[in-house]
Amino acid sequence: MKITVVANGPFLIDTSGEWSWTGEAGTKTGKDRIALCRCGASGSKPLCDGTHRKIGFTAEGGECELTPG
Template identity: 55%
Template sequence: MTKITVKANGPYLVEGADIVDETGASFPVEAGKPVALCRCGASARKPFCDGTHVKIGFKSAETAAAFKAK
């Protein structure tokens, strides 16, 4: 089962999925290990998170509870 965790003020943590580009080619990831995908847009290693979100003070507001309230 694929699980995507939306981290507070950070990346999307993806478990149990292949990460592919628009051609279908896979990015190299370690089997069985979660990967962090950048959602702040500032990573130098896109599509992966490199921790830059901390340096730039990225703030997210998305939570499941907030989504249900809309």
Template identity: 45%
Template sequence: MKLRFRENGPYVLDLPEGTPFRLNGEERRLEKAKLALCRCGQSGNKPFCDGTHKEVGFQGEAGEILVEP
């Protein structure tokens, strides 16, 4: 699994398709291999990114963390 910090954008989790996760106590499975999570705090679809960071002028450095099983 890799967690990327997009410059001036969201957190992006790179996971295998079908990876299970919990959201608000509900088990779900990823349909895509990438999951974009809000980093600016302004998304109308939290915890997911909806692109609002562009409208509010969010600034943040890029980076990444690799997590091996």
């Protein structure tokens, strides 16, 4: 699994497979990647909806890679 902190944007999580998220709004699923809100203003939290661009969110980026075991 690789987590990329996008400069001025969300956390991108490369799952290398399918993912599912269960919350108050039900279950959402997708493939390979999930973008999590980092600006706190997304209308679809915890997922990113691009609001960071509208509000001028700024923050540094980076990345880390996690290996099982």
